[in-house]
Amino acid sequence: MSKGLFANWRFRTAYPSFEPGQELEVYLTGFDEASGKGEARIGDTILEVEGVGGGQVDSLVVIRVESFDKPSHRGAARAAD
Numbered sequence: 001m002s003k004g005l006f007a008n009w010r011f012r013t014a015y016p017s018f019e020p021g022q023e024l025e026v027y028l029t030g031f032d033e034a035s036g037k038g039e040a041r042i043g044d045t046i047l048e049v050e051g052v053g054g055g056q057v058d059s060l061v062v063i064r065v066e067s068f069d070k071p072s073h074r075g076a077a078r079a080a081d
Contacts, residue, residue, distance in 0.1 A: 014043040015073045018065045023080055026063060028056045044073060051079035 018024070026047070030039040031054040038052040040063065049063055061079055068075035
């Protein structure tokens, strides 16, 4: 009985990966004044975001992934137009 009930369940990974060009709506979780770049954390994955401001921290922003390194779970993105 329980096998049928849970047959389609899947667990999410704490380390999602992304492809260059992929657009995402994410919360900006931090901003580094020195570099002028924001940070978005999705699970344990970190994306460094250009084209955002410190006033956008804790706000939803649309970003476009520019590069992503799967082994380190880190990438670079830019605010989408």
